[in-house]
């Protein structure tokens with residue numbers, strides 16, 4: 001990782017880490033609700049989505065502070081999705097990022113409401129953004145976020161994923177589920193950066209292609225980490241358990257096949273950056289970070 005990228009990553013994360021709790025603390029709402037929102041917002045996420053948005057601004061030489069409210073809004077939507085994903089009615093998880101899940105600490109009803117409040121608040125953050133964004137830009141960002149997070153994006157992808165469980169999917173079907181469940185919000189992070197930076201429609205559509213590749217890379221890498229992490233954690237040979245899960249890339253393609261696919265999409269992401277004349281910017285570093293990360 002280049003020193004420049006390392007510094008950017010740290011600075012961007014610090015900005016987001018400082019700003020996110022401020023929005024919640026200033027809300028006129030019940031202490032318990034705010035505590036539950038803060039608990040998951042401050043639980044140590046990697047902040048990949050906000051960093052993607054801020055990196056687009058940096059790549060286009062725009063002040064990154066112009067995107068801070070929107071970057072935090074995306075992290076709120078992401079955090080809501082994890083809180084709800086962990087609920088007993090969904091994945092029923094006890095731990096998230098090594099800590100008890102929101103509903104384990106605050107109870108199911110409060111966790112549902114904390115997720116609802118995070119989602120709703122995200123739209124207010126964009127509408128009330130301090131940055132010099134025109135009303136038209138704010139409406140475009142809000143419309144794109146609703147699409148990425150809603151029924152045709154993340155929420156519908158979550159439902160499709162639930163109903164795909166135990167079924168044998170093709171790689172195309174799997175890619176489609178993940179494109180909606182996790183890819184759309186990652187791609188939106190890039191799109192929001194493009195909208196704030198005011199790039200041309202042509203560049204925006206190329207950046208969108210890059211965003212789609214990033215979404216895929218993130219998911220394939222996540223599945224690979226699950227297999228390698230599981231095997232290391234329980235001392236079994238790599239590929240023994242998680243690799244048998246047919247709704248993951250290693251499950252469908254084998255671990256080596258998934259790694260090959262990861263590198264194919266990484267090359268494609270770099271090619272799109274080339275076409276945008278953005279090779280050598282932080283966006284290339286970020287793509288590399290997503291492919292080489294260890295958690």
Ligand code: GRG
Nearest residue numbers: 045046047048081084085154155158181182222
């Ligand atoms: C409940 C509407 C609703 C949607 C849930 C995102 C999602 C949809 C579920 C998460 C399931 C999951 C673990 C998917 C794998 C990819 C993923 C989104 C991992 C978590 O994202 P990171 O690694 O998380 O960015 P951190 O902890 O760093 O914030």
